[in-house]
Amino acid sequence: MVLTGAVRMSGTRHSRRRVLGTVAGLGAAGLAGCGLFDDDPEPPRVPDPLQPLLDEAIALAASYDRAIVTQPGLAARLAPLADDHRAHATELARLIGQALPSTGPASAPAASAPAEAAAQTVATLRAAEQAAQKSAVTACKAAPPERAALVGSIAACRATHAEALR
Amino acid sequence: MIPQLGAALAAEEAAIYAYGVIGVHLNSRGDETEARTAEQAHRGRRDYLVARLSQLKASSAPSPAGYELPFPVTDRATALKLAIRIEDGVAQSWRPVLTVTTGNDRGTALAAMTGAAVRATRWRRLAEVTPVTLAFPGRP
Numbered sequence: 060m061v062l063t064g065a066v067r068m069s070g071t072r073h074s075r076r077r078v079l080g081t082v083a084g085l086g087a088a089g090l091a092g093c094g095l096f097d098d099d100p101e102p103p104r105v106p107d108p109l110q111p112l113l114d115e116a117i118a119l120a121a122s123y124d125r126a127i128v129t130q131p132g133l134a135a136r137l138a139p140l141a142d143d144h145r146a147h148a149t150e151l152a153r154l155i156g157q158a159l160p161s162t163g164p165a166s167a168p169a170a171s172a173p174a175e176a177a178a179q180t181v182a183t184l185r186a187a188e189q190a191a192q193k194s195a196v197t198a199c200k201a202a203p204p205e206r207a208a209l210v211g212s213i214a215a216c217r218a219t220h221a222e223a224l225r
Numbered sequence: 226m227i228p229q230l231g232a233a234l235a236a237e238e239a240a241i242y243a244y245g246v247i248g249v250h251l252n253s254r255g256d257e258t259e260a261r262t263a264e265q266a267h268r269g270r271r272d273y274l275v276a277r278l279s280q281l282k283a284s285s286a287p288s289p290a291g292y293e294l295p296f297p298v299t300d301r302a303t304a305l306k307l308a309i310r311i312e313d314g315v316a317q318s319w320r321p322v323l324t325v326t327t328g329n330d331r332g333t334a335l336a337a338m339t340g341a342a343v344r345a346t347r348w349r350r351l352a353e354v355t356p357v358t359l360a361f362p363g364r365p
Contacts, residue, residue, distance in 0.1 A: 139356035146360040199323065199335055207323040211335050212361040215316065215342040219358045222343045223350070 109206070112198050112213065113151040115191050120144035122187060126180045133177055137184070140220050147213050154209065185224035192217035226325045227283045233337070234274040236318030238288040240267040243311045246294065250304035256351065260308065263344050267315070270337050277330070305352035312345035313359075320363035338363050 107113075123141035127134045195214035202210045244264035251257050278285045298307050319341065322334035342362035349357040 135355075140358065143358055143360040150361075196332075196335060200328070200331055204324045207331065208320050208363070209361075211320065211323045211338060212363050214335060215339040215362040216358060216360060218339045219342050219346040219362060222346045223357045 107155040108201065109151055109155055109198060109210070112195060112210065113148055113155060115194060116144045116148040116151060116213070119187060119191060120148065122184060126184060130177050130180050133180065136223075140184075140223065143216055143220065147216070150209060151213075154206065181224050185221050188217050188221040188224065192221060226322070226330070227278065227281055229322045229325050230274055230278055230281075231283070231286065233315075233318045233322055233334075234271065234278065234285055235288075236315045237267050237271040237274060239292055240264075240311045240315050241271060242288075242292050243294070243307055246298050247304045247308050247311075250298055250301055252301065256301070256305075259344075259347060259351065263308070263312070266340055266344070270315075270340075273333065302352070305348055308348040309345055309352065309354065312341045312348060313362075316341040316345065316363040317365050 120141045123137045123144070127137050127141070130137075192214055195210060195217055199207055199210040199214050241264060244260055244267065248257065248260050248264075251260055275285050294307065295310060296303065296306070298304050316338045319334050319338035323331055323338070326334055339362075342359070345359075345362070346357045349355070
Protein backbone atom coordinates (compact mmCIF):
# COMPACT_ATOMS: atom_id res chain seq x y z
CA MET A 60 0.00 0.00 0.00
CA VAL A 61 1.66 3.11 -1.25
CA LEU A 62 -0.37 5.37 0.96
CA THR A 63 0.63 3.89 4.27
CA GLY A 64 3.95 5.66 4.47
CA ALA A 65 4.60 8.88 6.24
CA VAL A 66 1.56 10.98 5.54
CA ARG A 67 1.56 14.11 7.58
CA MET A 68 -1.61 16.11 7.82
CA SER A 69 -0.39 18.88 10.03
CA GLY A 70 -2.71 21.85 10.11
CA THR A 71 -5.87 19.85 9.51
CA ARG A 72 -7.99 17.91 11.87
CA HIS A 73 -8.19 14.88 9.58
CA SER A 74 -6.57 11.75 10.82
CA ARG A 75 -4.38 9.84 8.46
CA ARG A 76 -6.84 6.96 8.58
CA ARG A 77 -9.74 9.11 7.54
CA VAL A 78 -7.78 10.48 4.61
CA LEU A 79 -6.82 6.99 3.55
CA GLY A 80 -10.43 5.94 3.69
CA THR A 81 -11.49 8.89 1.61
CA VAL A 82 -8.88 8.15 -0.99
CA ALA A 83 -9.94 4.50 -1.03
CA GLY A 84 -13.55 5.57 -1.45
CA LEU A 85 -12.75 7.73 -4.42
CA GLY A 86 -10.69 4.99 -5.90
CA ALA A 87 -13.47 2.47 -5.44
CA ALA A 88 -16.42 4.51 -6.55
CA GLY A 89 -14.83 6.90 -8.98
CA LEU A 90 -16.21 10.36 -9.12
CA ALA A 91 -19.40 9.42 -10.92
CA GLY A 92 -22.52 9.25 -8.86
CA CYS A 93 -20.92 9.66 -5.49
CA GLY A 94 -22.63 12.90 -4.81
CA LEU A 95 -19.53 15.00 -4.54
CA PHE A 96 -20.61 17.42 -7.22
CA ASP A 97 -24.38 17.54 -6.73
CA ASP A 98 -26.23 19.95 -4.57
CA ASP A 99 -28.85 17.38 -3.67
CA PRO A 100 -28.46 15.92 -0.23
CA GLU A 101 -27.55 12.28 -0.40
CA PRO A 102 -30.51 9.99 0.16
CA PRO A 103 -30.36 7.99 3.37
CA ARG A 104 -28.43 4.85 2.63
CA VAL A 105 -29.17 1.43 4.03
CA PRO A 106 -25.86 0.16 5.33
CA ASP A 107 -24.45 -2.67 3.30
CA PRO A 108 -24.49 -5.97 5.23
CA LEU A 109 -20.72 -6.10 4.77
CA GLN A 110 -20.16 -2.64 6.25
CA PRO A 111 -19.39 -4.09 9.72
CA LEU A 112 -16.80 -6.37 8.14
CA LEU A 113 -15.17 -3.40 6.42
CA ASP A 114 -15.19 -1.42 9.67
CA GLU A 115 -13.62 -4.37 11.44
CA ALA A 116 -10.87 -4.68 8.83
CA ILE A 117 -10.01 -0.99 9.16
CA ALA A 118 -10.07 -1.16 12.95
CA LEU A 119 -7.86 -4.25 13.00
CA ALA A 120 -5.31 -2.64 10.69
CA ALA A 121 -5.26 0.38 13.00
CA SER A 122 -4.78 -1.87 16.05
CA TYR A 123 -1.73 -3.39 14.42
CA ASP A 124 -0.38 0.03 13.49
CA ARG A 125 -0.71 1.18 17.11
CA ALA A 126 0.87 -2.02 18.40
CA ILE A 127 3.84 -1.53 16.08
CA VAL A 128 4.30 2.01 17.40
CA THR A 129 4.35 0.85 21.01
CA GLN A 130 6.24 -2.39 20.31
CA PRO A 131 8.62 -1.77 17.41
CA GLY A 132 10.23 -5.14 18.05
CA LEU A 133 7.03 -6.79 16.82
CA ALA A 134 6.97 -4.88 13.53
CA ALA A 135 8.32 -7.67 11.34
CA ARG A 136 5.72 -10.06 12.70
CA LEU A 137 2.75 -7.70 12.76
CA ALA A 138 3.16 -5.54 9.65
CA PRO A 139 2.23 -8.29 7.16
CA LEU A 140 -0.94 -8.99 9.13
CA ALA A 141 -1.88 -5.31 9.04
CA ASP A 142 -1.31 -5.37 5.27
CA ASP A 143 -3.73 -8.30 4.96
CA HIS A 144 -6.44 -6.29 6.73
CA ARG A 145 -5.82 -3.31 4.48
CA ALA A 146 -6.17 -5.58 1.46
CA HIS A 147 -9.49 -6.81 2.86
CA ALA A 148 -10.67 -3.25 3.44
CA THR A 149 -9.79 -2.29 -0.13
CA GLU A 150 -11.72 -5.21 -1.60
CA LEU A 151 -14.72 -4.77 0.67
CA ALA A 152 -14.87 -1.04 -0.08
CA ARG A 153 -14.82 -1.80 -3.80
CA LEU A 154 -17.56 -4.39 -3.37
CA ILE A 155 -19.78 -2.15 -1.28
CA GLY A 156 -19.17 0.79 -3.57
CA GLN A 157 -18.52 3.30 -0.83
CA ALA A 158 -15.74 3.37 1.62
CA LEU A 159 -15.86 6.18 4.12
CA PRO A 160 -14.75 4.26 7.15
CA SER A 161 -16.58 4.88 10.37
CA THR A 162 -13.40 4.65 12.36
CA GLY A 163 -12.65 6.31 15.60
CA PRO A 164 -9.53 8.39 16.11
CA ALA A 165 -6.54 6.56 14.79
CA SER A 166 -3.84 8.90 15.94
CA ALA A 167 -0.66 7.43 17.24
CA PRO A 168 -0.64 6.88 20.97
CA ALA A 169 0.91 9.57 23.11
CA ALA A 170 4.56 9.02 23.80
CA SER A 171 3.77 8.77 27.48
CA ALA A 172 1.41 5.80 26.98
CA PRO A 173 2.62 2.94 29.11
CA ALA A 174 4.23 0.32 26.94
CA GLU A 175 2.39 -2.97 27.11
CA ALA A 176 4.44 -6.06 27.34
CA ALA A 177 4.88 -7.60 23.89
CA ALA A 178 3.19 -10.81 24.97
CA GLN A 179 0.15 -8.90 26.17
CA THR A 180 -0.02 -6.97 22.89
CA VAL A 181 0.05 -10.18 20.89
CA ALA A 182 -2.58 -11.81 23.11
CA THR A 183 -4.90 -8.83 22.73
CA LEU A 184 -4.52 -8.84 18.95
CA ARG A 185 -5.11 -12.57 18.86
CA ALA A 186 -8.37 -12.25 20.77
CA ALA A 187 -9.47 -9.52 18.37
CA GLU A 188 -8.68 -11.74 15.39
CA GLN A 189 -10.67 -14.60 16.86
CA ALA A 190 -13.69 -12.39 17.42
CA ALA A 191 -13.33 -10.94 13.91
CA GLN A 192 -13.09 -14.43 12.43
CA LYS A 193 -16.40 -15.34 14.06
CA SER A 194 -18.16 -12.34 12.59
CA ALA A 195 -16.68 -13.08 9.16
CA VAL A 196 -17.92 -16.68 9.35
CA THR A 197 -21.40 -15.40 10.17
CA ALA A 198 -21.21 -12.92 7.29
CA CYS A 199 -20.04 -15.64 4.89
CA LYS A 200 -22.94 -17.89 5.80
CA ALA A 201 -25.40 -15.04 5.22
CA ALA A 202 -23.77 -13.73 2.04
CA PRO A 203 -25.25 -14.08 -1.44
CA PRO A 204 -23.32 -16.48 -3.68
CA GLU A 205 -21.32 -13.79 -5.47
CA ARG A 206 -19.92 -12.52 -2.18
CA ALA A 207 -19.43 -15.80 -0.35
CA ALA A 208 -15.95 -16.55 -1.70
CA LEU A 209 -14.44 -13.19 -0.81
CA VAL A 210 -15.97 -13.13 2.65
CA GLY A 211 -14.92 -16.74 3.17
CA SER A 212 -11.33 -15.88 2.30
CA ILE A 213 -11.41 -13.01 4.78
CA ALA A 214 -12.73 -15.34 7.48
CA ALA A 215 -10.01 -17.86 6.71
CA CYS A 216 -7.34 -15.17 6.72
CA ARG A 217 -8.40 -13.96 10.15
CA ALA A 218 -8.12 -17.55 11.39
CA THR A 219 -4.56 -17.74 10.03
CA HIS A 220 -3.77 -14.49 11.84
CA ALA A 221 -4.91 -15.98 15.12
CA GLU A 222 -2.65 -18.93 14.34
CA ALA A 223 0.27 -16.65 13.46
CA LEU A 224 -0.11 -14.92 16.83
CA ARG A 225 0.00 -18.11 18.88
CA MET B 226 -22.63 -28.14 -6.65
CA ILE B 227 -21.48 -31.59 -7.81
CA PRO B 228 -18.54 -30.44 -9.99
CA GLN B 229 -17.21 -28.23 -7.20
CA LEU B 230 -17.49 -31.00 -4.61
CA GLY B 231 -15.80 -33.34 -7.07
CA ALA B 232 -12.89 -30.92 -7.46
CA ALA B 233 -12.56 -30.60 -3.70
CA LEU B 234 -12.55 -34.39 -3.42
CA ALA B 235 -9.77 -34.64 -6.00
CA ALA B 236 -7.71 -32.11 -4.02
CA GLU B 237 -8.27 -33.95 -0.74
CA GLU B 238 -7.25 -37.26 -2.34
CA ALA B 239 -4.11 -35.63 -3.70
CA ALA B 240 -3.34 -34.21 -0.25
CA ILE B 241 -3.65 -37.62 1.38
CA TYR B 242 -1.23 -39.02 -1.19
CA ALA B 243 1.18 -36.11 -0.76
CA TYR B 244 1.35 -36.49 3.01
CA GLY B 245 2.48 -40.07 2.47
CA VAL B 246 5.48 -38.68 0.59
CA ILE B 247 5.98 -35.78 2.97
CA GLY B 248 6.03 -37.98 6.06
CA VAL B 249 8.97 -40.00 4.75
CA HIS B 250 11.18 -36.90 4.68
CA LEU B 251 10.35 -35.49 8.10
CA ASN B 252 12.45 -36.54 11.05
CA SER B 253 11.40 -34.53 14.06
CA ARG B 254 8.56 -35.44 16.37
CA GLY B 255 6.96 -32.02 15.90
CA ASP B 256 6.97 -32.17 12.09
CA GLU B 257 5.69 -35.72 12.07
CA THR B 258 2.82 -34.97 14.45
CA GLU B 259 1.90 -31.99 12.31
CA ALA B 260 1.84 -34.11 9.17
CA ARG B 261 -0.16 -36.90 10.77
CA THR B 262 -2.76 -34.48 12.11
CA ALA B 263 -3.02 -32.83 8.70
CA GLU B 264 -3.42 -36.12 6.91
CA GLN B 265 -6.21 -37.14 9.30
CA ALA B 266 -8.00 -33.87 8.63
CA HIS B 267 -7.83 -34.52 4.88
CA ARG B 268 -9.14 -38.05 5.33
CA GLY B 269 -12.07 -36.65 7.29
CA ARG B 270 -12.87 -34.15 4.52
CA ARG B 271 -12.48 -36.87 1.91
CA ASP B 272 -15.00 -39.07 3.73
CA TYR B 273 -17.45 -36.18 4.04
CA LEU B 274 -17.19 -35.43 0.31
CA VAL B 275 -17.66 -39.06 -0.71
CA ALA B 276 -20.75 -39.28 1.50
CA ARG B 277 -22.18 -35.97 0.30
CA LEU B 278 -21.65 -36.83 -3.36
CA SER B 279 -23.31 -40.15 -2.76
CA GLN B 280 -26.33 -38.38 -1.19
CA LEU B 281 -26.48 -36.24 -4.30
CA LYS B 282 -26.52 -39.41 -6.40
CA ALA B 283 -23.21 -38.51 -7.96
CA SER B 284 -20.50 -41.08 -8.18
CA SER B 285 -17.09 -40.00 -7.02
CA ALA B 286 -14.33 -40.61 -9.48
CA PRO B 287 -11.88 -43.23 -8.28
CA SER B 288 -8.71 -41.65 -6.98
CA PRO B 289 -5.66 -42.20 -9.16
CA ALA B 290 -3.10 -44.71 -7.94
CA GLY B 291 -0.34 -42.12 -8.01
CA TYR B 292 0.35 -38.49 -8.66
CA GLU B 293 3.04 -36.53 -10.33
CA LEU B 294 4.49 -34.22 -7.70
CA PRO B 295 5.11 -30.60 -8.71
CA PHE B 296 8.79 -30.95 -7.78
CA PRO B 297 11.00 -33.71 -6.39
CA VAL B 298 10.69 -34.20 -2.65
CA THR B 299 14.08 -35.23 -1.37
CA ASP B 300 14.51 -33.71 2.09
CA ARG B 301 12.77 -31.81 4.88
CA ALA B 302 12.89 -28.50 3.02
CA THR B 303 11.18 -29.84 -0.09
CA ALA B 304 8.74 -31.82 2.04
CA LEU B 305 7.66 -28.65 3.87
CA LYS B 306 7.44 -26.82 0.55
CA LEU B 307 5.10 -29.51 -0.76
CA ALA B 308 3.00 -29.38 2.41
CA ILE B 309 2.52 -25.63 1.93
CA ARG B 310 1.67 -26.13 -1.75
CA ILE B 311 -0.82 -28.88 -0.91
CA GLU B 312 -2.67 -26.91 1.75
CA ASP B 313 -2.87 -23.83 -0.46
CA GLY B 314 -4.27 -26.05 -3.22
CA VAL B 315 -6.85 -27.63 -0.94
CA ALA B 316 -8.00 -24.18 0.19
CA GLN B 317 -8.34 -23.18 -3.46
CA SER B 318 -10.42 -26.25 -4.21
CA TRP B 319 -12.93 -25.49 -1.45
CA ARG B 320 -13.42 -21.82 -2.24
CA PRO B 321 -15.69 -22.39 -5.27
CA VAL B 322 -17.85 -24.64 -3.10
CA LEU B 323 -18.80 -21.57 -1.04
CA THR B 324 -20.54 -19.95 -3.99
CA VAL B 325 -22.69 -22.97 -4.86
CA THR B 326 -23.79 -23.95 -1.36
CA THR B 327 -25.83 -22.53 1.51
CA GLY B 328 -26.36 -23.35 5.17
CA ASN B 329 -24.48 -26.29 6.61
CA ASP B 330 -22.84 -27.20 3.31
CA ARG B 331 -21.33 -23.74 3.05
CA GLY B 332 -20.33 -23.86 6.71
CA THR B 333 -18.50 -27.13 6.13
CA ALA B 334 -16.78 -25.78 3.01
CA LEU B 335 -15.64 -22.70 4.91
CA ALA B 336 -14.35 -24.81 7.78
CA ALA B 337 -12.44 -26.99 5.32
CA MET B 338 -10.94 -24.00 3.53
CA THR B 339 -10.03 -22.36 6.83
CA GLY B 340 -8.46 -25.55 8.15
CA ALA B 341 -6.25 -25.81 5.08
CA ALA B 342 -5.29 -22.13 5.32
CA VAL B 343 -4.34 -22.49 8.99
CA ARG B 344 -2.25 -25.58 8.26
CA ALA B 345 -0.51 -23.72 5.44
CA THR B 346 0.36 -21.00 7.95
CA ARG B 347 1.70 -23.57 10.42
CA TRP B 348 3.84 -25.16 7.69
CA ARG B 349 5.14 -21.75 6.64
CA ARG B 350 6.16 -21.07 10.21
CA LEU B 351 7.92 -24.44 10.48
CA ALA B 352 9.65 -23.81 7.15
CA GLU B 353 10.51 -20.26 8.24
CA VAL B 354 8.77 -18.83 5.20
CA THR B 355 7.57 -15.25 5.60
CA PRO B 356 5.01 -13.87 5.57
CA VAL B 357 3.21 -16.80 7.15
CA THR B 358 -0.21 -15.70 5.92
CA LEU B 359 -1.96 -14.93 2.63
CA ALA B 360 -4.43 -12.05 2.43
CA PHE B 361 -6.98 -14.16 0.53
CA PRO B 362 -6.55 -17.86 1.26
CA GLY B 363 -8.20 -19.96 -1.41
CA ARG B 364 -7.94 -17.32 -4.10
CA PRO B 365 -5.95 -18.81 -6.96
